[in-house]
Amino acid sequence: MSLIVVGSMAFDSIETPFGKSDRIVGGAATYIAWSASNFVKPVKQISVVGGDFPDSELQLLADRGVELEGVQIKKDQKSFFWAGRYDMDMNSRETLETQFNVLGDFQPVVPESYAGSEFLMLGNLAPGVQHSVIKQLKKRPKLIVMDTMNFWMEIAMPELEEVLKDVDVLLVNDSEARQLSAQYSLVKAARKIMEMGPKYLVIKKGEHGALLFHGDQVFYAPALPLEDVFDPTGAGDTFAGGFIGHIARTRDISFENMKTAIIVGSAMASFCVEKFGTTRLREISKEEIEGRIRQFVELVNFDIELV
């Protein structure tokens, strides 16, 4: 059970109706690693950071079983930075500032020691960068899961279409699914996106749960109704980490097991939003994760006897 994770490791400044963070550690691959490492070790990380990225953060990840050979450190440059603000409706956010910095010309290099990995999680990045990782792998992983966002649909659609042909599972949110497919109905959107390459599609709907599509099959996982969503930053990446983490742990890529992986991902995401940034993810225990997953079972479980 070996997993490669590709994505940004970065700084975020976040405003929500509940407060404002300083410049804190974030980035898709950071959240994915914190989440996935609960289920599978090692996580083989591919990313790029600047000289401003704290060594202590890298050390904490290493202590947790995240291999960092594939993380380039560009001492004389700065890490990717994103600043954003959320409204009470935590499903939509406003970007206040984006500094690409080291991510602007990121050329990922897959270390020799990562060869033969069975699972690949492509966190949100320029589609060309995601594709270059796939192309460097001599043996195709058992499962390639990819996240992306509307931004790339707007500025890099041809590259996005190319990489989509080579992935097994695409993760997007509902508005991205609609944008990518030019279909309003999510059922029609899913059909169209699956024609673009991925055999599986996960549509994340934030507080409204997530849908998994495969052929004519569909699965709907609810989200746990939460008292407060404190900060949704990284929830999608944390979901992705739980999803691929469960699959890598079980080494089972069936539709049935992907359903379970979605529950695991949803449970992990429900922790993420409880505190700013990665704070909550650093604290959770195996027992808490099991408890949260049990809450999901309770949440959707019903008996039926037909009329």
Next chain:
Amino acid sequence: MSLIVVGSMAFDSIETPFGKSDRIVGGAATYIAWSASNFVKPVKQISVVGGDFPDSELQLLADRGVELEGVQIKKDQKSFFWAGRYDMDMNSRETLETQFNVLGDFQPVVPESYAGSEFLMLGNLAPGVQHSVIKQLKKRPKLIVMDTMNFWMEIAMPELEEVLKDVDVLLVNDSEARQLSAQYSLVKAARKIMEMGPKYLVIKKGEHGALLFHGDQVFYAPALPLEDVFDPTGAGDTFAGGFIGHIARTRDISFENMKTAIIVGSAMASFCVEKFGTTRLREISKEEIEGRIRQFVELVNFDIELV
């Protein structure tokens, strides 16, 4: 198993991105009756219509097992009329016209023959009118379920608060739950609303499913992802009809059985939106309902083995 249904029987004119209806038969109690009568007979209807309401419509309902003794026919007046338009996002709608007509001074009278009914479904109406039905019943029903809407929160909040003290289950949508409780978090909203009277709260979220709250317990039923939502008019009432219909059929008012009732209601609502108005509800067979419920089981079913 006897059920009283109270609500409007009316005309609607509907515009959706897919088309425009003529002036067609609608009204909360119409949808509830068409839906609930799949599960329980007779349905004892309480409503008011004008001389313009077609006899043939009343006859169709009577043929289906809906008792109409409690339906007042005011020959020289006109039925309630609503015209509205939906955007692609079928969760929100714009009211183009409302003519209260006979509903303006509706004084419901519970016929002697309805006495002793075990279940009461209060469809959306002025809270004072809903309350007058409860007050006329000599024996309190086993379960009183009530629907309402934002309109009454704006113009009749004191009356709404009064009737809420006397009902067991409240059905509202997510924005109404937020408005009624002045809480954004649905978990907090639910807690506050349950303090207002109802021991059970159902929050309907349209294409995002429905939540059931009771004390600290919560259940999340998904909505079936649909190819197209053709016309959402009456979906909430149809849901209510399936919900109360299942409970009245089984005569089981436990939380566990309410979960099942929500699935039944969701299944019924998923038919309603497939065609304009009540069209689809008039056609469905027992087999179709069973098939649809089975789809819900498939949709949410997953196996989990903890980490």
